[in-house]
Amino acid sequence: MKPIKFDLKLNDGTTLYTLDDLEENLSPALFEHFHSGKLAKWLRVRKLEDHADKVEALRAEHLDDKNELDVKLFKKLCGIFVSEVSEADAREAVADYKAVAPSDESSNDEEMKQLKAENEALKAEIEQLKNPPKPKIAEKQIGRFIARDDGTALDTKTLTWCRFSIGQHWNDDKFIGTARAMDWDDAMKVADSFNTHYACGGFTDWRLPTIDELRSIVVKSCSSPAINQTIFPNTPPEYFWSSSYWSDDSKSNTVYYVDFSSGYSASCGKHVKGFVRLVRG
Numbered sequence: 001m002k003p004i005k006f007d008l009k010l011n012d013g014t015t016l017y018t019l020d021d022l023e024e025n026l027s028p029a030l031f032e033h034f035h036s037g038k039l040a041k042w043l044r045v046r047k048l049e050d051h052a053d054k055v056e057a058l059r060a061e062h063l064d065d066k067n068e069l070d071v072k073l074f075k076k077l078c079g080i081f082v083s084e085v086s087e088a089d090a091r092e093a094v095a096d097y098k099a100v101a102p103s104d105e106s107s108n109d110e111e112m113k114q115l116k117a118e119n120e121a122l123k124a125e126i127e128q129l130k131n132p133p134k135p136k137i138a139e140k141q142i143g144r145f146i147a148r149d150d151g152t153a154l155d156t157k158t159l160t161w162c163r164f165s166i167g168q169h170w171n172d173d174k175f176i177g178t179a180r181a182m183d184w185d186d187a188m189k190v191a192d193s194f195n196t197h198y199a200c201g202g203f204t205d206w207r208l209p210t211i212d213e214l215r216s217i218v219v220k221s222c223s224s225p226a227i228n229q230t231i232f233p234n235t236p237p238e239y240f241w242s243s244s245y246w247s248d249d250s251k252s253n254t255v256y257y258v259d260f261s262s263g264y265s266a267s268c269g270k271h272v273k274g275f276v277r278l279v280r281g
Helices: 019-024 028-036 038-045 049-061 071-081 087-100 109-130 184-197 211-215
Strands: 139-142 145-148 152-155 160-162 168-171 174-177 239-245 254-259 264-269
Touching: 019 071, 028 038, 028 049, 028 071, 028 087, 028 109, 038 049, 038 109, 049 071, 071 087, 184 239, 211 239, 211 254, 211 264
Parallel strands: none
Antiparallel strands: 139 145, 145 152, 152 160, 168 174, 239 254, 254 264
């Protein structure tokens, strides 16, 4: 395990590296780190989220009395990290700490301002640890499309297309794998599996396009395949399924496809093997 450099140092010189260290040295000496917010941060960077949440909730109750070293607070901290202690034991621990603690509890206003500034900085840092920023997606405008490096292409007509065919994958800014042909029934089911296991671009509502949607990405000036390969690289010049039936009868065994060798569309039986490109929107 990689060592974590952010540690807690107590007034007596003891340094806390692990949760075991904290439990063994639990005393009112932790109040300083509790009030400043450093204790919660120390727990978060060690992935001790449950402990950190409890400490932050307890700290919210004590924001108005940061300098108060009281029995009630120490008892609650013990409850979080070890076990309940009696009021007598807690009172004795607090009294022992006050006897040796620095006698500067009447901190001046400047010190309190510094504590507040440190607290705000720590809160921002903790929030970033809990919700790290997502990497920026690179985009390139190509005609009416915006091609993204997460494997998606936004059509300015409100649709978003998967830039690769089912069977291929997006990896390290390039497409790998071989497009896979299947019959129409499997093509209608494949989106569910794709949404569960792949979720291209972070989306989980991909589906088979209608015939009109599929026709919209045909480029007649291109052939074999009749599509812009900058936006949709490695497209097989083959049949691609649509979700549209040849007739209004949803029980029909005849459905539409687009032949990307020529760009023309036609209908065929569901048993024929075709390829799949998914869309959302």
